[in-house]
Amino acid sequence: MHQDTIxxxxxxxxxxxxxxxxxxxxxxxxxxxxxxxxLTVRKVHIDRGRSGYKSVERKGFDSALAAxxxxxxxxxxxxxxxxxxxxGIGQVGQVLDDIEETGGRLVSVIDRVDTSNDSDRAVVxxxxxxxxxxxxxxxxxxxxxxxxxxxxxxxxxxxxxxxxLVDPKTKKLTHDPQHAVYARLIADEALAGTSLxxxxxxxxxxxxxxARGGQWNAASxxxxxxxxxxxxxxxxxxxxxxxxxxxxxxxxxxxxxxxxTMDTVEIGEGIITVREREKIIRQLEARTFVHAGRRRPKPExxxxxxxxxxxxxxxxxxxxxxxxxxxxxxxxxxxxxxxxASALADRVDDYVVERFLAKLPALEPDDxxxxxxxxxxxxxxxPETFAKRDAIKAEIDDEEARLADLEDARYVRGExxxxxxxxxxxxLAERLRERMDGLRxxxxxxxxxxxxxxxxxxxxxxxxxxxxxxxADRRGRLSLAIDRVKVxxxxxxxxxxxxxxxxxxxxxxxxxxxL
Numbered sequence: 001m002h003q004d005t006i007x008x009x010x011x012x013x014x015x016x017x018x019x020x021x022x023x024x025x026x027x028x029x030x031x032x033x034x035x036x037x038x039l040t041v042r043k044v045h046i047d048r049g050r051s052g053y054k055s056v057e058r059k060g061f062d063s064a065l066a067a068x069x070x071x072x073x074x075x076x077x078x079x080x081x082x083x084x085x086x087x088g089i090g091q092v093g094q095v096l097d098d099i100e101e102t103g104g105r106l107v108s109v110i111d112r113v114d115t116s117n118d119s120d121r122a123v124v125x126x127x128x129x130x131x132x133x134x135x136x137x138x139x140x141x142x143x144x145x146x147x148x149x150x151x152x153x154x155x156x157x158x159x160x161x162x163x164x165l166v167d168p169k170t171k172k173l174t175h176d177p178q179h180a181v182y183a184r185l186i187a188d189e190a191l192a193g194t195s196l197x198x199x200x201x202x203x204x205x206x207x208x209x210x211a212r213g214g215q216w217n218a219a220s221x222x223x224x225x226x227x228x229x230x231x232x233x234x235x236x237x238x239x240x241x242x243x244x245x246x247x248x249x250x251x252x253x254x255x256x257x258x259x260x261t262m263d264t265v266e267i268g269e270g271i272i273t274v275r276e277r278e279k280i281i282r283q284l285e286a287r288t289f290v291h292a293g294r295r296r297p298k299p300e301x302x303x304x305x306x307x308x309x310x311x312x313x314x315x316x317x318x319x320x321x322x323x324x325x326x327x328x329x330x331x332x333x334x335x336x337x338x339x340x341a342s343a344l345a346d347r348v349d350d351y352v353v354e355r356f357l358a359k360l361p362a363l364e365p366d367d368x369x370x371x372x373x374x375x376x377x378x379x380x381x382x383p384e385t386f387a388k389r390d391a392i393k394a395e396i397d398d399e400e401a402r403l404a405d406l407e408d409a410r411y412v413r414g415e416x417x418x419x420x421x422x423x424x425x426x427x428l429a430e431r432l433r434e435r436m437d438g439l440r441x442x443x444x445x446x447x448x449x450x451x452x453x454x455x456x457x458x459x460x461x462x463x464x465x466x467x468x469x470x471x472a473d474r475r476g477r478l479s480l481a482i483d484r485v486k487v488x489x490x491x492x493x494x495x496x497x498x499x500x501x502x503x504x505x506x507x508x509x510x511x512x513x514x515l
Contacts, residue, residue, distance in 0.1 A: 200335025
């Protein structure tokens with residue numbers, strides 16, 4: 001088969017530090033194995049700084065698995081099985097099933113495991129569970145080390161709050177001579193009752209950069225003021241244990257208490273005192289609420305165009321949210337430097353909805369917008385199939401580009417001269433054509449999901465369905481046809497004219513096409 005002589009490599013490293021197994025070494029060993037076994041490496045998928053134990057997104061892992069399960073390659077090579085996953089046989093077993101279903105195989109170079117051998121599957125199961133146990137034990141050792149450092153009042157790692165530094169000798173917090181004065185200014189303004197937005201605006205106007213070098217906003221100010229370390233107290237992040245035994249960090253940070261005395265532990269100098277921190281937190285809690293573990297501004301409802309509406313001011317184009325009766329630019333509300341577009345929400349909603357309901361029934365079935373709507377809808381119904389189709393299509397495009405370059409090399413650049421060179425060209429070209437034929441055959445075998453968009457093109461049915469829907473479903477319908485709704489800034493005292501200030505960018509490929 002066309003994919004039997006081609007393989008992909010998957011490389012992963014949780015922390016790319018000295019003393020760790022470098023990505024480069026993994027790739028060298030995997031390529032050497034592929035060469036010894038007569039395989040051509042097609043692509044290298046890499047996840048740097050991504051854990052194989054925690055539930056985190058791994059784009060390299062996803063693309064590697066899609067390639068082998070779609071039949072783009074016949075072999076997936078990893079340096080060691082724990083590079084693939086540290087979640088045990090639960091995840092690894094599913095990966096093996098998916099690979100074997102398409103006739104592929106998984107190879108671990110260091111473990112000397114090849115799943116094309118039936119006996120190796122038991123070895124894979126054992127190694128997978130060993131990797132999971134090792135990660136769990138490592139987490140336990142790290143927890144013990146952190147507990148020891150906390151008992152000594154020493155900083156356990158990470159970036160300290162703005163305005164503070166870690167003393168390299170004592171491992172305790174001390175004032176940053178460059179930023180402590182601004183940190184104290186933030187605290188004084190908060191104690192005086194100044195809103196977080198106005199504090200952020202003041203800092204941005206005077207070009208005082210945040211800890212990460214960007215602009216301040218209300219969220220970053222709140223996070224700083226609520227940090228226990230900002231008051232010289234040892235911080236601790238709340239964690240929860242999932243069903244599979246994995247411990248996950250949540251967003252809430254609180255003062256650490258010694259498990260024996262239950263007293264808070266000092267970590268060095270703070271920008272504010274403990275009493276000042278308590279006062280600031282009381283003020284913040286009066287103006288905010290807790291949702292999904294995060295403290296947010298008081299609720300103001302979910303609007304129809306949430307996630308679709310953006311500020312149309314050039315250079316800003318940040319999201320807008322409904323605040324009271326208006327959609328307002330969140331960059332402006334967060335204290336960033338933007339003049340801030342705003343418009344009456346009901347007027348914008350009515351305009352966008354009427355354009356949507358009137359535009360769709362007027363379209364022909366082959367209109368680019370109808371095609372785009374159908375494409376988005378069908379991708380929502382079966383994302384896994386489309387991941388495989390996309391992987392094969394991308395490989396076909398790459399092989400076509402290689403063949404075109406090969407033909408240019410012979411007929412344009414004249415690089416193949418003489419009988420032996422022409423024979424080599426013919427061999428290479430034939431191999432590429434066979435590869436493309438095999439890929440196209442695999443592509444044709446994959447099902448092509450379809451949807452019936454005709455109800456959206458029937459004006460009466462569309463309006464009836466709209467009236468019977470909730471806002472969440474209405475947003476879903478709008479997002480099939482609309483990419484963005486942009487609202488430009490109006491002039492004070494001037495009547496709101498939607499046609500002049502609202503631009504609806506459709507999902508059609510033509511960027512100039514608006515609803």
